[in-house]
Amino acid sequence: MATIDLSPLYRSSVGFDRMASLLDSALRSDTSASGYPPYNIERVAENQYAITLAVAGFEENDLEIEVENGVLRVQGRKAEENANREYLHRGIANRAFERKFSLAEHIEVSGAALKNGLLTIGLVKNIPEAKKPKRIDISRSQEELLEDRSKSRE
Template sequence: MLMNIDLTPLYRSSVGFDRLASLLDTALRSEQASGGYPPYNIEITGENRYEITLAVAGFEESELELNVEKGVLTVRGRKAESQEERRFLHQGIATRTFERKFNLADHVEVSGAELKNGLLTISLIREIPEAMKPRRIQINGKSSALEHNQ
């Protein structure tokens, strides 16, 4: 079931949130398409630090691919074809091809990734540029730009 959300009231009273509708739409579509595989956690590990951990049992580093493009982290897994014939009585460990996407907020960058014990951990950090950090504006003070023009 696909949901349509009307964000028109939000646009009337806010500035700079034009990406919000597409982010919500993408998140709803990707969650339905992925079917919940592979399972993952998103964790806050410190101020401006995060980790995404995916359970990728049975995959090797060479079978996993991570890409970041236009604020979207994509994790793909493609199991190499096995040459040996195996007969399972029960196969509960999924090794099917997958693609998982995560929308990254502005200024969030991937700082590393590690595969250990069947868990792929992707480290993220938010580095806010100096120009974007809060600053105090002096009231009734002259702007340095005005002083240069006079």
């Protein structure tokens, strides 16, 4: 697959660093990436989402969830097993893993739960009041608006 050079985006824009790095990471072909553990992303309600990872065999103390700079990182490391066990067949994957999810602006982690081998992470979209649309009533005359503007400059 051909790679795309995104360095011109970094030179000619301000504040879009995260978007450019998201594009860069999405376009980068990483052959070491595996599909383990499998996961689902679902919309629970209008502003609520959930990520569910299949982490059979892992316990709460084997898992670590962290959010930093808009990236949700889920990491699993199994504690050392009893060395005296002799397996005739070992088909259950208890290998260490790390999954990263890029979160959109204003998405916050609301909590996490582990039940029946499924780790569910709740996400909520909290838009600040300043960013929400405001309705502007049209009830004043133009003269009143101009008077208010001139008073605020004094």
